Amino acid sequence: MIEIRNLSKWYGNFQVLHNINEEIKQGQTVVVCGPSGSGKSTLLRCINGLEPFQEGEVTVDGVSVSDPGTNLYKLRTEIGMVFQRFELYPHMTALQNIILAPMKVRNKSKKEAEAKAMELLHRVGIPEKAHAYPANLSGGQQQRVAIARSLAMGPKIMMFDEPTSALDPEMIKEVLDVMIDLSKGGMTMIVVTHEMGFAREVADEVIFMDEGRIIERGTDISFFKNPKNPRTKEFLDKILL
Amino acid sequence: MFDAVIRNLPFLMGGFWVTVKLTAFALLGGIPLGILVGLGRISKKRWVYYPVTFYVNLIRNIPLILVIFWFYFVMPILVGRPMDPFPSAVISFIIFEATYFGEILRAGYQSVSKGQIEAGYSTGLSYIQTTRHILIPIAFRRMLPSMITQSIVTYQDTSLAFVIGLPEFVRRTAIVDNLEVRSIQLFGFVAIMFLITCYISSVVSRRFEVKREGGY
Numbered sequence: 524m525i526e527i528r529n530l531s532k533w534y535g536n537f538q539v540l541h542n543i544n545e546e547i548k549q550g551q552t553v554v555v556c557g558p559s560g561s562g563k564s565t566l567l568r569c570i571n572g573l574e575p576f577q578e579g580e581v582t583v584d585g586v587s588v589s590d591p592g593t594n595l596y597k598l599r600t601e602i603g604m605v606f607q608r609f610e611l612y613p614h615m616t617a618l619q620n621i622i623l624a625p626m627k628v629r630n631k632s633k634k635e636a637e638a639k640a641m642e643l644l645h646r647v648g649i650p651e652k653a654h655a656y657p658a659n660l661s662g663g664q665q666q667r668v669a670i671a672r673s674l675a676m677g678p679k680i681m682m683f684d685e686p687t688s689a690l691d692p693e694m695i696k697e698v699l700d701v702m703i704d705l706s707k708g709g710m711t712m713i714v715v716t717h718e719m720g721f722a723r724e725v726a727d728e729v730i731f732m733d734e735g736r737i738i739e740r741g742t743d744i745s746f747f748k749n750p751k752n753p754r755t756k757e758f759l760d761k762i763l764l
Numbered sequence: 765m766f767d768a769v770i771r772n773l774p775f776l777m778g779g780f781w782v783t784v785k786l787t788a789f790a791l792l793g794g795i796p797l798g799i800l801v802g803l804g805r806i807s808k809k810r811w812v813y814y815p816v817t818f819y820v821n822l823i824r825n826i827p828l829i830l831v832i833f834w835f836y837f838v839m840p841i842l843v844g845r846p847m848d849p850f851p852s853a854v855i856s857f858i859i860f861e862a863t864y865f866g867e868i869l870r871a872g873y874q875s876v877s878k879g880q881i882e883a884g885y886s887t888g889l890s891y892i893q894t895t896r897h898i899l900i901p902i903a904f905r906r907m908l909p910s911m912i913t914q915s916i917v918t919y920q921d922t923s924l925a926f927v928i929g930l931p932e933f934v935r936r937t938a939i940v941d942n943l944e945v946r947s948i949q950l951f952g953f954v955a956i957m958f959l960i961t962c963y964i965s966s967v968v969s970r971r972f973e974v975k976r977e978g979g980y
Contacts, residue, residue: 571886573882573885573886596885596888596889596890597888599885599886599887599888600887600888602886603886603887604882604883604886606879606882606883608877608879610877610879610880610882610883611880611883612880612883612884612897612898612902613880613902614901614902614905623884623887623889623897624884624887624888624889627889627893627897628887628888628889628893669883672883672887673886673887675887676887676888
């Protein structure tokens with residue numbers, strides 16, 4: 524579903540990604556972890572073309588992201604993205620947030636888009652918040668609306684960029700539960716997170732990044748039991764306490 | 765005590781109507797143009813950014829009265845025939861106010877989180893759709909109090925159109941005063957009219973500030 528070959532990216536002279544290779548098959552959930560500044564978010568942003576890159580190739584469902592002939596707008600409808608700080612549109616209700624893209628990009632009727640949006644709000648567990656503005660929702664509720672907004676386009680892939688890092692501890696679970704549900708439902712997912720419980724439960728592969736390189740990867744169990752790289756071990760010790 | 769005002773009320777109110785019309789046209793043209801000017805000022809395309817920035821800096825560093833004056837006297841040379849004061853004043857005001865509204869909105873656009881724009885892109889929205897449905901509405905709401913203040917300033921500034929002979933409120937009052945010689949009374953009436961209308965607008969503007977949904 525996603526193929527990343529020899530991906531390198533620079534900001535000016537600073538190289539943020541070094542020769543990244545990764546393949547994600549349909550239905551897989553891949554967890555990306557690593558210290559801040561290690562290039563995890565940048566990697567996600569290269570996959571949906573929010574950031575250009577200088578070397579290598581990224582193909583999503585057979586379509587090259589860097590090919591100038593690629594319609595990035597169309598490609599992005601296939602890739603949902605959830606952000607650390609939710610990024611809901613503050614002037615719209617939860618429901619309006621969700622129906623905007625289906626109506627404008629897919630030309631769905633308002634009625635059709637709203638029916639689908641309500642179904643998604645049920646799925647993330649907050650149908651009663653459909654007409655609430657983001658300012659009146661808790662962080663966990665906002666993030667669930669953001670997930671519903673991404674799902675409304677019917678993406679084949681969902682990317683999560685530290686979806687629970689900005690949440691109070693008691694709200695983390697409600698968001699993770701939605702994500703676990705999605706993963707078990709067969710969604711192809713890339714998740715940047717340090718929630719190792721989540722990784723253990725659903726990850727097919729865990730990648731550890733440091734200074735723009737993938738320095739360790741493994742299926743979930745091998746990754747946690749015996750990390751080969753001392754840097755990985757050090758990091759895991761810190762976050763797992 | 766308002767005898768001179770009452771005797772000339774239809775004539776004076778006719779001038780007030782010209783002032784209101786001029787304000788309405790200035791805002792109807794100036795705000796939409798200001799929305800575009802603001803976008804030009806945050807554009808990463810040099811061929812957009814530099815000309816727009818030049819225009820904004822040029823106009824904002826010239827007094828409004830000179831813009832009105834120059835436009836009125838230069839346009840006939842360019843188009844080959846004299847222009848009526850009213851359309852000339854309307855165009856001058858649009859050109860002038862758009863730079864002020866543009867700078868207010870530029871600040872508004874820059875206050876919108878980059879993530880909200882990227883959230884739009886990541887659902888497949890185009891630049892135009894993201895700008896129209898996310899960037900502009902958020903910036904506009906956030907800047908509404910300043911926009912209303914600038915609109916009130918525009919309304920007050922319309923009297924400057926007297927320099928090209930536009931018979932607006934202040935100009936007509938001056939004409940009446942030449943005949944009646946009741947300056948305090950007549951210009952007191954003008955002041956009261958401006959005071960009442962501006963005060964009402966600012967009260968309405970404060971209501972908007974309170975009613976706005978919080979959190980952004």
